[in-house]
Amino acid sequence: MCGIAAYLGEGAARVVYELLVELQHRGHEAAGIAYLSGRSFILEGGFGLVYEAIKSHRLPSSTRLAVGHVRYSTSGPYGSLYQPLIVNVDGVELAVAFNGNIVNYKSAAREVLGRLEVDWDAWVLAAILAHYYRDEGNLADAARRTAEVLRGSYALVAATTRGELLAARDPHGIRPLAFSIGNGYAAVASETAALEALGLEWRELGRAQLLYCQGTHCSIEPLAPRADPQPCIFEYVYFSRPDSIFEGAEVYKTRVEMGRLLARIDDTHVDVVAPVPDSGRAAATGYALEKGVPLVEVLYPNRFRGRSFILPPSLRGSHVARKYGVLRSAVRGRRIALVDDSIVRGSTASRITSLLKGSGALEVHFRSASPPVVCPCVLGIDFPRPTELVARNKSVEEIRDIIGADTLLYNTIENLTRAVGRPACTACFTCVYPSLVRKYVSEFRR
Known part of the structure; x- marks a missing residue:
């Protein structure tokens, strides 16, 4: 990208x-x-x-x-x-x-x-x-x-x-x-x-x-x-600025709706809802509004460190550990619903969960505003190799154990497409690539 x-x-x-x-x-x-x-x-x-x-x-x-x-x-x-x-x-x-x-x-x-x-x-x-x-x-x-x-x-x-x-x-x-x-x-x-x-x-x-x-x-x-129209759904999930319009839809409004729909399928009781800054904030807002639970910032991002997802692979792990500080007074003794836009490799999710538990969180319930990423993207998002994807060939329970959360819940593909409200490329979630590129996917992977 x-x-x-x-x-x-x-x-x-x-x-x-x-x-x-x-x-x-x-x-x-x-x-x-x-x-x-x-x-x-x-x-x-x-x-x-x-x-x-x-x-x-x-x-x-x-x-x-x-x-x-x-x-x-x-x-x-x-x-x-x-x-x-x-x-x-x-x-x-x-x-x-x-x-x-x-x-x-x-x-x-x-x-x-x-x-x-x-x-x-x-x-x-x-x-x-x-x-x-x-x-x-x-x-x-x-x-x-x-x-x-x-x-x-x-x-x-x-x-x-x-x-x-x-x-x-x-x-x-x-x-x-x-x-x-x-x-x-x-x-x-x-x-x-x-x-x-x-x-x-x-x-x-x-x-x-x-x-x-x-x-x-x-x-x-x-x-x-x-x-057929196939705008990249990951532009809505993560990549575009929230104040941008893509195919007539405001990105921020779409992300808030993703959070609302996620909350409707979640019956877990929590004390606070916390976003993973910055890409998880809009979805966390929708989730908190739907749940009627306070939205609390528990992670302090060093904004000078940028976005970990778009860094070269060799720098991602250490970057996540240094990017966030924990606001301990907001965490200690609380059950937290931690909302992010997605889980791709699992590195950010596991490190942040560990940070919160180490800072006194009673429970950490990780919530992904999008479904499991199970197929590589060959169209411009940087997860072209199946081996990078934490959800590939793993159950939700296995991913939860890798992340270290008390519970893990993904949004559904139906909720995601409903939030976007228009046809979109969902290949990273469904493995169904746009019609004009399907026959060339194997060539690109080679």
Whole structure:
């Protein structure tokens, strides 16, 4: 999962920088901005958070076209690559950034390019887009031909030294993408909240649609035939900002409803409801409201440590132990319903349960606002290997013992889809992948 942004208009590089700051929650590993300078793109970027990777004082105020990216690795090697990628096509440069996973990138590279030169789906997408740009001479038609051969999830932005700007979304609409068009500008961002933070009126780009701008003219056009809608349900569960709108639904409201519906199937008596900050807070709010039990903050998060789920694997365990402090006066002698958005690997759940019991909690009842994650994601969430999933081939009682909780309750898939209120990709819970990618899942896992 990553965050992408683009801007066509005055001060483009600095606007994209601000958009990336608003999308920082989507990736902590690396960040980059490619901005147009004369007849070429200048790439500013590196590893770490946006303010670490990009020196804002070096971004010019005069440039009128830029694209940007924040990275969280789901494919390609951890910590060694970042976007945007810049490709030269007969003297024209393309700057490309994308969010998602291309599940057939290896076979597509061999089919279109003749070989797999770089084993990274982002590179293959950029190379195929450049290949068709050479044939078509414009980004919109090149994107349409690229969509014919690639399968997977993608929200992408691209720009050329000819002044073109493109944004596109895959036929299932798996990843979010929004845009704003005004007097003399066009802006694109992964989430509506980023555009809203800059005071811009926005619209969501529809599935199988593209936004194409050339000079001051922008148009919304078809990218490919539309498939059945399959927005990623984990965007609602965890990944998107709570103040974002995804497929017309407010993420915060969806999470609160997840908590309410979970509480309705839980007859355990507790003294307080506590969220796992920050992603579990909205669901815990709904759970507490439904139960009529006080919502109490018992964990103090060090916000400078970021989100443990989107860190590289080698850093996750130690990070969780250091991220939270316990408010002992709120814990001692109490029966606690501890609510989180999900349980993927179980590392966060077990460490927090241990922290609370070590601080005097009488009972800890762990509650997951989503069902057990039993299948790997091949579409952009970082659990691509079945062996990572604590719920894979284990009973609820076995997982409870691993976590160390007194009881463990998961939400149901029926409750989750009811809370979201629209069709969605639930492959991580049901192992049923979107129709256009099913035949390529085994290729991606290899």
